[in-house]
Amino acid sequence: MSLAAILLLGAFHGLNPAMGWLFAVARGLQERNRDLVLQSLPVIALGHLASVGLVALAAEATGSLVGGTAFAIGCGVLLVGFGLWRLLSRRHFRWVGMRVSLPQLAAWSFLMSSAHGAGLMVLPALVPQDGGHQHGSPGLMVTLLHTLAMLVASAVVALVVYEFVGLKVLRWAWVNMDRIWAFALVGAGVFTLATHL
Template identity: 35%
Template sequence: MGWPLAVSAALMDRDRRSLVKALGALAGGHFLAMAAILFPFSALLFLVAWQREIQIGAACLVIALGVYLLINRRHPRFLARVPPSRLALWSFLAAMAHGAGLMLVPIYLGICRTTATDPGHAAASDLMAGTAATAALVAILHTGAMTLAGGALAWAVYAWLGLKAVSRSWFNLDIVWALSLILVGCVSLWFATTGGH
């Protein structure tokens, strides 16, 4: 979402390094948002007996956010009040407001198949360490993919296409984002309730 801000930073400073610095700040804020959502769920996974309910609740939460974003398409006003010098903060707040971290929760819970572990929870500390490591890996991979895709787009606009190309071909992905939240939530809900059968 923040790649236009990276382009803007490079154009205002007339320096390509500003684009890279802006992408770094955006990636840092985005990673913190992913971690802020995923790590609490990794702490919940010690409740192996409640894993199915946690998965169902997370899936319903993602679906609800998707429906809300589909109905209410206004962008949060507080995002416009964050100064451009605070790109990491803006990226963190934008990712939280749009549910980017929340969308990863059902995927993360599906990766952490804790019900296959010993029912006696003999290795609870190992389980917690493993789920925290998986949460960190999911956040890192997602942030890396987001930064590469946004960075490639920002670099193309800055180096070759220019701002006129953006203004002529701009398209709003809000509906696609809301529908993708609903889709991920529904798939996760199906897996949680049927076991994928």
């Protein structure tokens, strides 16, 4: 997976309201305080970083398996399976409300990112496309770049919505990002399987 793909996936996560920008905006609007929006975004990114990093760490811990075809096929099957589960699932995680501490917000972000399979999307970046071995430790770089792109995209959207739009836009312009995300998971899995079978 290319650097551009890693950054685009991070930006896609940042655009997804389920990954946190909507929560940050709601906190800011509730208290009429833009600083709460700005304070929330890095904490949300930290939870996302932990979720994606955990998957990258697990992939790197497998050592030589990361470069193997079996691992790539396993990742592809996992992505397709998780994407299909997200497509067919009607359950959503509920939290305690908008009045949460920053550690609770980071925990919420970690849980949401994990539940949506955010880390699974970086697995193809850890599997060499030519079947060879990777040199160095790409997991940390992939995780950091992905999260940075997520933070920038979510900050832009959150500030535009907070400053100019408010939550009114969601009444007429809501897009079901869960379904788009599920299709993206399935697509990434199919691509991974197609390139390694």
